[in-house]
Amino acid sequence: MKIQQSFVFIKNAIVILIMDYQVLISCDKETGWVVVEVPNLPGCISQGKTKREALENTVDAIQGYLVSLANHPKDQEISRL
Secondary structure, eight states: OOBOSOOEEETTEEEEEETTEEEEEEEOTTTOOEEEEOTTSTTOEEEESSHHHHHHHHHHHHHHHHHHHHHSOOSOOOOOO
């Protein structure tokens, strides 16, 4: 798993890089689960009971998103950081 070592904190969330994509990490206050969103991949969201689990799930989600995009091209551009 490729994760950048630097962190940026914004409004109860952390921003890091996974696979060259910026992700936003936050905690769901109701469930306590860690939620990870990939802003540059619309609808690409993952979660886990721990930060590690959530990040691992996010790698899978990004890979699945990119495979799906390759198989079903859309008219949208995906931007990397």
